[in-house]
Ligand SMILES: C[S@@+](CC[C@H](N)C(=O)[O-])C[C@H]1O[C@@H](n2cnc3c(N)ncnc32)[C@H](O)[C@@H]1O
Ligand SMILES: Nc1nc2[nH]cc(C(=O)O)c2c(=O)[nH]1
Ligand code: SF4
């Protein structure tokens with residue numbers, strides 16, 4: 001039987017081999033595993049269909065990792081939903097054994113589990129992140145939805161460790177308005193970079 005308490009199984013909404021569109025690994029081919037379930041409630045979330053975990057089938061870690069390996073990808077990105085609603089220790093162990101690089105996209109709202117090559121931390125106003133993510137993440141990626149988000153982003157940037165990557169990403173529906181503001185901000189604050197959702201411009205998943 002598979003259930004939320006069985007660490008050998010996870011609810012997968014979808015998985016697909018594409019190009020990482022965002023952040024530090026933008027442009028890199030990557031196999032995405034999108035786990036179902038999220039209660040963070042971002043008003044502008046671009047994958048609200050992922051929120052209700054009960055809609056998705058549970059797959060064994062063996063099935064999930066075999067499909068990732070068969071894709072031919074070297075890099076796996078685990079996302080969601082909020083993937084850290086689940087204990088990902090066994091998933092990362094199995095991906096590592098298969099010789100795959102493990103990256104995660106997380107809001108930081110749940111405790112970190114699993115051993116990751118790269119953690120992309122995207123904190124949200126809607127559910128505060130846990131403190132451990134400021135020291136353990138490799139990349140901070142703040143979505144900018146309005147002007148007040150720059151100050152908010154700096155508050156999080158100040159808490160990150162000194163060699164982390166700092167990105168501002170325009171919220172997609174406000175992309176025309178926010179992109180020029182982000183360009184000005186990063187020119188004034190050059191430890192930050194802009195991250196665009198390049199897969200949306202390319203019209204790929
Ligand atoms: C869909 S989330 C899933 C992973 C995790 N729940 C999180 O929020 O980090 C993946 C990434 O997309 C970003 N994102 C979600 N909706 C967005 C939007 N409308 N515009 C820009 N980025 C968005 C999130 O901030 C996160 O960095
Ligand atoms: N191509 C592509 N890159 C992405 N980077 C982060 C994504 C996500 O939804 O977590 C994502 C996504 O959905 N597609
Ligand atoms: S935390 Fe991520 S998946 Fe959850 S609502 Fe926010 S953007 Fe969407």
Ligand SMILES: [Mg+2]
Pocket residue numbers: 046047
């Ligand atoms: Mg996405």
